[in-house]
Amino acid sequence: MSRLVFVPGAQVEFRGGRALVRxxxxxxxxxxxDQPGLIAWLARFAAPVDLDLAAQDLAGPGREIALRAVSYLLDIGVLVEPGASAAAMAPAPAPDRRLSALSVSVYELxxxxLGLGPAADxxxxxxxxIGLDARLAAISGQVESLRQELATMRGPYLSAQLRALGVGPDSRDLQLHVGCGPCHLPGWINLDIHPAPLATNVLWGLPFADGSVRRVFLSHLLxxxxxxxxxxxxxxxxQRVLAPGGRIRVVVPDIEQCLRAYAENDDEFFRERRELWPGGDASSTRLEHFLAYAGAGPDPAHIFQAHKFGYDxxxxxxxxxxxGFVAIERxxxxxxxxxxxxxxxNSEVAGAMHGGRHYSLFVEAIKPETGVAS
Ligand SMILES: C[S@@+](CC[C@H](N)C(=O)[O-])C[C@H]1O[C@@H](n2cnc3c(N)ncnc32)[C@H](O)[C@@H]1O
Known part of the structure; x- marks a missing residue:
């Protein structure tokens, strides 16, 4: 390889004495x-550059560092040979990875x-x-404008899916399976993020008329x-979409069971929990295990998938x-x-047991016949 260039669309930022290449x-x-010599040297790859020729400008440890940087930039798909086919170019990271990284950056920012206090401004x-507030406002302005653009797509996106599912404004007696994951109930409207029979974000609200739903099932979503x-x-x-007298069934992890097991030093409970949750750290303490399960995530990168709360x-x-639900019962x-x-x-998790018991909490409630909360 001799000639190299930054791949089209590479996110390369040379700013404030620092280079960041995504x-x-x-x-x-x-x-x-943040090495000025290296930054200046790398900046020339904005146009195709012969690596051997460019390296002749370097000597000693600086040369070694620069060549190591080039090797890494090749590995992460940012430097390519000019004219490399799109297929040969490394794919951009999936949006969820980009967003995880962004969550971490915002948290660290x-x-x-907070660490710098007024000194930052x-x-x-x-x-x-340009002061700190203006810099932060510019970042949030960019995020907000992207969100607004995406918000305009929701209506048509949902309408097309509802049409395909045969659901219209006059549909009644619907059955909603919310946060279905891969478990699709026949005869139900199965909702989750993409891909799902009805791909949506439940925080947008539900695209159904008031009182049009007979029953709702949510398992390990809340x-x-x-x-x-x-x-x-x-x-x-x-509650709004349920018909009066309609029933909701909610299944969540039963955090009370974890608390009891912790207080009672029930090692068997935690041993079985760790087996059931193989993704966790097998040598974690009972408290580490319990808090992670209840929502104390390892870092902001897992903000979407992680548990955020626990219920008794x-x-x-x-x-x-x-x-506004009534007749709430276990x-x-x-x-x-x-x-x-x-x-x-049908759920992947609601049936899980340990210590001879189901570890989920199963709760049901109904919408009052009058539609008035009691
Ligand atoms: C632990 S899984 C449960 C899957 C299935 N209900 C079960 O019991 O096996 C949680 C599900 O909630 C979905 N979910 C989480 N937040 C959501 C949101 N804001 N909108 C739609 N779905 C969401 C996830 O995508 C995931 O499929």
Whole structure:
């Protein structure tokens, strides 16, 4: 290889004495340097450059560092041979990886800003004439404008899917399986993020008329939403679409069981929990295991998938009551007053047991016949 160039669309930022080159390979970190000589040397790859010729300008350890940087930039798919076919170019990271990295950056930025205190604003203003608030406003302005653009796509996106599912504004007696994952119930509208029979974000609200739904099933979804700020409006939305007398069945991890097992030093419980949750750290302490399960995630990168809260019956019942549900009661695995809601066995997780017991909490409630919260 001799001639190299930054791949079209490469995200290369030379700013504030630092170069940041975004990785195009999942799980490979971005490239960063604050060495002015290296930054200036790398900047020339904006146009095709003969590597051997460019390397002649370098000597000693600087040459070694530069060549190592080139080798890494090749690995992460950012430097390519000019004219490389699109297929030969490394694929851009999936958007969720990009967003995970962004979540981490925003969190770390917040920590940096808090660490520096007023010094950050003073130094930025002195250096560039643009203070911290204006810099942050520019970033949030970009995020917001992208969100607004995406928001305009929701309506047509959902309408097309609903049409394909045969659901219209006059549809009634629907059955909603919300946060279905890969478990699709026949005869139900199965909703989740993409890909799903009805791909959506439940935080957008539900695209169904008031009172058009007969039953709702959610299994191991609620703990993935922020409580109460996202959970309460979401439960209120479920209440809105349910018909009076319609029933909701909610299954969540039973955090009370973890708390009891912790307090009672029930090692067997935690041993079985770790086996059931092989993704976790097998040598974690009971507390590490329990807190991770209840929502204390390892870092902001897993913000979407991670648990964000945990429920016992009292807390879940209170949340349901605040959303206007009545007749809130504990249920058991595959035990519903409504035969049509005996569907837990379709979930990948609701049937899991340890210590001879189901570890999920099963709760049901109905929308009052009058439509008025009691
Ligand atoms: C643990 S899985 C449960 C899957 C299935 N219900 C089961 O019991 O096996 C949680 C599901 O909630 C979905 N989910 C989480 N947040 C969501 C959101 N904001 N909108 C739609 N689905 C969401 C996830 O995509 C995932 O499929």
């Amino acid at each position: 990785s195009r390979i999942a799980d490979r970190p971005d490239f960063q340097t 917040a920590c940096d800003v 003073t130094a930025l203003t002195e250096r560039t004439g 703990e993935h939403l922020f409580y109460p700020n996202d959970v309460q409006p979401f439960l209120a939305e479920l 019956f009292e807390t879940l019942a209170r949340a349901l009551a605040r959303a 249920s058991g695995y595959m035990q519903s007053r409504d035969a049509g809601l005996r569907v837990d066995e």
